[in-house]
Amino acid sequence: MRYSQLFPKTIKQAPAGAESVNHQLLVRAGFIDQLMAGSWTLLPLGFRVISKINDIIRGELNSTEAQEMLMPLLHPRDIWDQTGRWSDPDVKEIMYQFKDIRGKELGLSFTHEEIVMNLLGKYVRSYKDLPIKIYHFSTKFRNEPRAKSGILRGREFLMKDLYSAHVSKEDLQQYFQQVREAYLKIFNRMKLETRVVDASGGVFTEGFTQEFQVISPVGEDSILVCESCDFATNIEVSQVKEGEKCPRCGGKIKMVKAIEVGHIFTLGTKYSKNMGVFFLDEHGKKQDLWFGSYGIGVSRLVGVLVEKFHDEKGIVWPEAVAPFKVHLVGLDLDNKEVMERAEKVYKQLQAEGVEVLFDDKEGVSAGEKFADADLIGIPYRVVVSKRTEEQLEVKKRNEKTTAFVTVEELLKQLSH
RNA sequence: CGGGGAUUGGCGCAGUGGUAGCGCGCACGGUUCGGGUCCGUGAGGCCGUGAGUUCGAAUCUCACAUCCCCGACCA
16 A cells, blocks of 8 residues: 555544543544544554454454354344343443334344344254354444543444354353353454453343453453452452452452453353244254353454554554554655665565555655654554665564665565 | 533634634645755635624623543443
8 A cells, every 4th residue: 555545644633632542543543533422434544453353353263163144233123022122221221222214113233142043043943053153243333321432432333243052051161161262362363461350241141251351541341350360350240359369379459440352141041032942952852042142342452452552652553453564664755766666665565465555755754754654553664765775674663673674584574 | 311621724722802813734836855844825714503692702691512531331
């Protein structure tokens, strides 16, 4: 991508009122744009980050034999009535519900348990049809009383939700553990350290759930963590208190703020029973399905990553989720020879499959280009200028030092 | 939904009753050329909306809307 073509360009000043770091930096660097409170456009750069995150999630979930699909966001009331959730006062607070022009009652999706169970009811007959693991990436709508903190809490956001149906509690629990491990890999790949905490299921279930929390001062949840091991628990359900000893290792327990990035639920047979969905076991006997659901807040993750990975100059993306791998900065581009060299490097990198953002603008000072590169936060900054001659000047965003290398050496460095 | 703050060119802001200004950005010319150079010229605004007060309102009053923050509530 040529920077001269990139929409939109960076801006110097954060919008009035933007206080949280992710709000300021993501807007300034041109990753997101606000439509209204809690509602954001993912601009081209932001969308590239989303795609990277989704690819990571997709890869790990597919290796649990889960299958990707896509479900509608506009839901008819009658399916939601089957579990009684349409009229649940807690649900009514967060679900957008309305009538269309014919008077048909519809809701905008804030989750898909009912829709998935309805789908399963059409296709599942036998124990041989199970287990089923299906997921999608889609927009979720939640009528939040208060949208806040940039992209961290919106009224409309992107989420990956996975649903699984099983013949038995044991099989569900086994898959639940498998998803738990997959989630840890997913967050690990984007360099996010998460604590897994037992939590309450809110409007979803009274059953067992676990949250994946990233410790951060902008977090909205308070969790109790052990200073010595990875023990953690949500204060909503905790048996231990701050200052006490860790039940696992005896270390000291302290309270910290954290952001929830994932939540996994064992939902038991409640949905299956309420919606009359069952299967026949090997004795021809009707059995309820064991159901689970598993969510990751994808757009929230973008904000969390910025909160965790930034410095005073801008964002510092972990490589796995960066919108581009290389920010190629051309200086002295009004010099024809330098421009030709920069173009050549740009094309070489592209030919090798390296994702590169090429700052090809003429008449822009070096300082301004460097400031933009720091703000956008791409992992490798590669300079071509009069000074670099036949070499490239490489600097990693998260390091201070620069090095002069050949294109071949750079490609080698990028490949591992 | 309770409390607080904000609303003036694209963005950030100043302007306490007498015909609207600065910085950035943008356009043009020159200058500079490795950390947001400098100089000049120019385009761009029903001062959030509505109702009042006044000879006269960005400025005073009231209502509403929108955004941000703190609570209550939650991927």
